[in-house]
Amino acid sequence: MASVPHITVVGGGSTGTGIARDLAMRGLDVTLVEKGNLTHGTTGRMHGLLHSGGRYAVSDQKSARECVEENFVLRDIASHCVEETGGLFVKRPEDTEAYFEEKLQGCRDCDIPVEVLTGAEAREVEPHLASDVDKAISVPDAAIDPFRLCVSNALDAERHGARVETHAEVTDVLVEGGEVVGVEIRHDSGPGKRVHGSPGSTERIETDHVVNATGAWAGRIGALAGVDVEVRPSKGVMTVMNTRQVDTVVNRCRPKGDADIIVPHETACILGTTDEEVRDPEEYPEEQWEVDLLIDELSKLVPLLGEARTIRSFWGVRPLYEPPEVGSTDPTDITRDFFLLDHDERDDLPGMTSIVGGKLTTYRMMAESIADHVCDRFGVAATCRTADEPLPGSEDHAVLDDAMQRFGLRSPVARRSSQRLGSRTESVLSRCDPNPVLCPCEAVSRAEVRDAVDQAGTDLNAVRLRTRASMGNCQGGFCAHRIASELHPTYDEPTVDDALAELVEERWKGERHALWGQQLSQAALKYTLQATTMNRDADPAAAEGDVDWDAFDAGDRPVADGGRGGVHRDDTDGGNGGD
């Protein structure tokens, strides 16, 4: 064994990137592998709530306490990922007084700072709340951007020497002599930054320890190593609204139930969610009734939602876990707590540890506990510093009130950019002049896109989740090609075209669940732009075989439309051609 132990972390979500950062900061040699983009799994498919713990204050007080503790840690170390929105648990007339009191007491028991508001006071905070909301409990919920959080963790891990490989799927866990000794991965487009069209390759990574941080996919990695990891994936739908109907997290104050939360997130609101166990974390039905349920139920809290525009819906799978002997039948009964599975102790398979369960709010705490466990195994004495050292972007920095003048950006654009970039604002925005806005819906300028391209290669979905470009109401209709153009001339035309196609396809996945009303008009316009103006549905240049370019010029066909048809125009043009 080398003097510095090498750890392979599998999974590029919040837990995996958090573990990679923690271990790298403690001086270990770390490789993180992720089969898709960072946040490809559950982390990229959540509603962005930074829990105050209020949600679990009645049913799961251990989780509630962890949440409130970590909530305040993340406000410090990840300030550029967190928006301090505050939260409300609102009670409607049909919700019981007893549960309201129980919730209040539970929050107090867990040291969650609370305040009781009358209905009128709650409406003063959130004017669109229904007029019959009786009262509310205010809690320190917040909104967090999971993409930015993971990217910052991964960036910092790299700064501390880690290697981060995305689009690198684990195809085998190598077991030799009853011990895990490494993993085999398949690079989609070769190691390093992803570039479309680069040939794939496989790689054997020999390692001293494998950390399985794949959440809902942990059973699959377990199976590759020959052990059972009994995750219970549970799907939930989230619907993205076009604007923020509320600026505070609004929860319904009643026992567990579907469709009971609205989270303001950047320019949008995200409605959540449902909870239904699924067999496979990738193959499950996405059904319209789930979206309808969200809108119907949550309109009872904020009536405006009933008429408001939705821009897309997406589903995520919770990585729930409970020891098999508990045997809950309803996924909502399964604890949100996390479990560290030491396969050496549990399955006599040294060299691998799995972490399952838990939630994004407590990702850092989970990472700390697994990093402690790994360090313990290898006798590394370094202690955890992730609760104190800010993530890249959240270091102390002066608030850039003058960003607009300095970088020539319109004031709301400057405001949104500097909120996304945090302490990196200056270095990112000063890199290009002129710096036009490429994505007007989300106020993303060329400088920000180029910065993301530097990190992510030709993967425009990775650019998207770093910048929010193409996440607004037109869903890339007006900006996808502008973003793709930034890849040129570093990358050639076919590569850029592939990258663009992938981004457009990804956007469509969520848009197709919002095809009514205004978003249907939007989709129709987008289709027209993409298919007709850009000819992306039948571009002859993209077709197999040779294009008969001559057919576009003179040709032999008669011209029937009165246009300037060329040399063979004859009587069929009705005599009014060429005017």
Next chain:
Amino acid sequence: MSTPSEPPEDTTAAGASDDDWTYVFGEHGDLVGESDLRPGADSCYKCSSCDTSCPVAEVDDDFPGPKFQGPEQWRLKRQDDTDIDPSVMDCSNCMRCDSACPSGVPLSQMHNTARAEYVAEHLSKTSVEYWRNRVLANYGTLARIGSKVPRLTNFVMGSRLTRFLNDRLFGITGEREFPEFATETFRSWWDDRGGDEESRRRARQVRERRADSDPNDPKRVAYFHGDYSNVNTPEVAKAMVRVFESYGYEVAVPDQRCSGTPMFANGMLDDARRAAKFNVETFHALVEDGYDVVCSCTSCSMALRQEYPELFDFEGTDTVAAHTYEALEYLRVHESVREDVAAADADFPDLAYHAPCHARNQGLDRQAVELFGDLDGVAVDDVGDSCSGISGTYGWKTEHYDVSMAIGEEMFEHMEGVEGETGMTECPTCAMQMEHGTGYEIRHPLELLEAALVE
């Protein structure tokens, strides 16, 4: 009675805190606080029709256009954000974007609200710009003072020194000549003539004479003349009165304040609110008594019809809006004015007609040309659908003068291109621009109608 309206009372904090904002997107009464127009962004699918219709964006590459000013900027806002881009002050409030939008985004409402927020949050109350804008926005108040001594005012305002100082110290362009004050205001003429009582008498006489009306069934209109036709062009207001009386209408001319148009355009929403409240109260009472409201200025009718309901929620706002008409429009709806004009002839110079943007927004851009097309003795040519570029107080500001003239260029060219060497339009400031760009005299359609129909 019937003295010109008093200067605005100081309705202190108590008045300002009244919750009389309108909430277009929420349940009425549910919302507390200031108006939040973010939900209005839901209708925008970013097609950019508004941008391509914006006259300012057409000539000024630095202006981001109505799509940014409206739905994009609002969507990017959060509850406590006060970031409004200063470029909203470069919007001229022509409101063409409203008509251009295929999906009903309340663009001008968003612009008006954003501009008010910008002025409240970012424009120093001690700055020259603030006071210049406030003075321009409250032209009516100054005009009332100036019109008391019209000759002195005309002498002072017309002097080169005043214009030079206005330009350098105040940011009011020295390129333009101030409109002259009439030696007698419309209201003092009206009072001398016998006020509303005299109008009732005259209208009754006409009704007795006319076959198509019943002397005992009074037809009533309340005239919203606005400040300009009161102090600067009383001949327009008089023409309005004479034409309506000739159809047997009893005209009432109640106390009134500025419609608010220049206040919206300068982000002075508190001033506008005071003026609007007064006007709505006054005219609502008349509407309840069976009057319809008639304006001779298309921006005034626009304010009463669209901007009041979009921005305020006083009792009667919607009722007043529903009963407000432009003068020609009203006659075309209710009277045989088309046939009467077709049968008449007028001794009037040939005309180059420009439809104001605010007339266009009310669907009135072709009415004058259609109506007078049948009139013998006068050729009326439409000079096209471009904006005149002055947009009220906009083109008076030193920093906007060049943009204003660049927008107006197309209209000037078209005016030169038609037969007539006299201009015609409904809007007082379009008239200023037309005159400034061509040197033509500019008349109002009501003056032509008077020449055709009133002996």
